[in-house]
Amino acid sequence: ETGVTQTPRHLVMGMTNKKSLKCEQHLGHNAMYWYKQSAKKPLELMFVYSLEERVENNSVPSRFSPECPNSSHLFLHLHTLQPEDSALYLCASSAASGQYNSPLHFGNGTRLTVT
């Protein structure tokens, strides 16, 4: 496989469930990101990991918990979510850590619905 792969593509969960989103990049990149895309709102940066260290936590509620075990894998653990958390969650990676000229490479996203 090449690029950035996200699983699952679709997820429906109740507010009391615990689930995890998975992201894997096969590009040899050093930085990985979680973005949230809600209807009628710009993409919101949630978390950034550079060389497996979290460098950005954008005031995200604690019901979202990221994990980056190595530079190729990124997880987003979800628990006790709210209906307003329903959105498309996009994972991305970039080649160089902290370089403003490094484009993001995105996965296909996970469409999350909280019931």
Added chain:
Amino acid sequence: AQKITQTQPGMFVQEKEAVTLDCTYDTSDPSYGLFWYKQPSSGEMIFLIYQGSYDQQNATEGRYSLNFQKARKSANLVISASQLGDSAMYFCAMTGGNTGGFKTIFGAGTRLFVKA
């Protein structure tokens, strides 16, 4: 604070014609990068083109070109010879050097419809 503004919620273009998607930005950082991404209905965001704040010439990538006007803080995307497959959401984005290059902000997007 950094900001990206896309004022066109939707645009229509005839197949084979050129179209310009507007983007203005605001930053006090002298070093920054500007990007355009395409998001088809499948959901994946696809990187199209990059322009650095110090680049003297406008960036081009195939049918895509970026009309960079630094003094006006605009970075419009020009798509030449539109194709039906160009129908998608288009996002302008910026990464500032003073945020360590980690924080890319996005505009609200423009939905492009290409008519046959």
